[in-house]
Amino acid sequence: QKEVEQDPGPLSVPEGAIVSLNCTYSNSAFQYFMWYRQYSRKGPELLMYTYSSGNKEDGRFTAQVDKSSKYISLFIRDSQPSDSATYLCAMSAPGGGNKLTFGTGTQLKVEL
Amino acid sequence: EAGVTQSPTHLIKTRGQQATLRCSPISGHTSVYWYQQALGLGLQFLLWYDEGEERNRGNFPPRFSGRQFPNYSSELNVNALELEDSALYLCASSLAKLASGANVLTFGAGSRLTVL
Numbered sequence: 763q764k765e766v767e768q769d770p771g772p773l774s775v776p777e778g779a780i781v782s783l784n785c786t787y788s789n790s791a792f793q794y795f796m797w798y799r800q801y802s803r804k805g806p807e808l809l810m811y812t813y814s815s816g817n818k819e820d821g822r823f824t825a826q827v828d829k830s831s832k833y834i835s836l837f838i839r840d841s842q843p844s845d846s847a848t849y850l851c852a853m854s855a856p857g858g859g860n861k862l863t864f865g866t867g868t869q870l871k872v873e874l
Numbered sequence: 875e876a877g878v879t880q881s882p883t884h885l886i887k888t889r890g891q892q893a894t895l896r897c898s899p900i901s902g903h904t905s906v907y908w909y910q911q912a913l914g915l916g917l918q919f920l921l922w923y924d925e926g927e928e929r930n931r932g933n934f935p936p937r938f939s940g941r942q943f944p945n946y947s948s949e950l951n952v953n954a955l956e957l958e959d960s961a962l963y964l965c966a967s968s969l970a971k972l973a974s975g976a977n978v979l980t981f982g983a984g985s986r987l988t989v990l
Contacts, residue, residue, distance in 0.1 A: 770914075798981075805878070805964055805981030806917070850917065860905070860968075860977050861930055866916035 765789050768851055768865030777874055781838040785851035785865045788832065792853040792863075795827050797836045800848045800867065809849075810836065841872045876901065878982035880965050886988045887955050895950040895985045899967030905929075906948040907968070907979060908940060912961035920963075923948055955989045962986050 768785045775781055783797075793814055798806035810825040812818045812834075818825045824837040834853075838845055848867040854860070879898045887893050899906050908920040919932035923942035937953040946967075952959055963986075966979040 766916075768916075803983065805966075805983045807981065808978060852917075854977070860907070860922050861919045861932065862917075862977075862979065863919070864909075864917040866914065 763788060764866075765863050766851060766853060766865045769868055770866050772869040772871060774871045774873060775841055777841060777843060777872055779841050779872070781841050781845070781870060781872075783836040783838075783849050783851075783868050783870070785834050786832055787834070787853055787863075789853070789855065789863070790829075790832070791855035793856055794854045795825070795834050796852040796862070797823075797825060798850040798852055798864075800850060802847075806850055841870075843872050843874060846871045878965055878967050878980055880963075880982040880985050882985055883983070884986045884988070886990065888990050889955055889957060891955050893952045893955060893959075893987055895952075895963050895965075895987070897948045897950070897965030897967075897982060899946050899948070899965075900969070900980055903967035903969040903980075904946055905968045905977075906942055906946065907966040908948070908950050909964045909966065909981075910934075910961045911964055911984070912958070917964065921950070952987070957989050960987060960989045 766787045796811040797809045799809045800806040812827045815829045822839045826835045848869045850867040851865040852862045905924040909917040922930040940950040942948045962984040964984045966981045
């Protein structure tokens with residue numbers, strides 16, 4: 763079993779839809795939770811992060827962490843074609859040697 | 875400000891050969907990370923260098939090695955290439971930590987290695 767599970771998709775939604783992306787994990791030591799966005803032929807870029815449990819909002823993006831369920835989510839409101847990319851969740855534990863553990867990524871396509 | 879730069883963009887090798895990939899971090903960043911992104915497997919942590927020293931290593935065989943130079947640039951070497959080494963190799967650098975203590979990684983665009 764992988765430490766971090768993420769549905770690879772592809773997920774196709776119409777423009778303006780609310781998108782929900784999710785990851786589950788098994789390592790209870792994870793404290794830092796991040797979402798990266800990766801466009802084709804580019805490196806991943808940090809989109810959102812949260813520490814421990816709770817919600818964080820940044821514009822159209824909301825990240826949620828439920829440590830009791832070992833489940834994290836990224837919501838995208840009013841999705842745009844420019845949001846079409848692969849979304850990767852990543853996690854790390856204190857004292858984990860700065861190692862990020864990534865999900866496999868969910869490919870999102872927002873259609874006009 | 876220049877981002878993380880990697881070279882070469884693409885590299886084609888045959889089984890048994892050696893590959894060398896290079897990375898220049900963002901100016902002022904002292905830490906360099908290497909990740910392997912193979913199809914269907916996501917990003918797998920390879921190596922972390924900081925201040926010229928190897929600080930952490932992922933679950934990869936010893937034929938994956940590297941080093942960090944005094945100017946903080948880094949090299950990843952893969953010896954005795956195998957077909958399953960075909961992947962995108964991503965380098966990232968960091969300096970700042972988030973207020974929570976988490977590391978902020980800035981990734982390069984990657985070097986795509988194809989082993990035939």
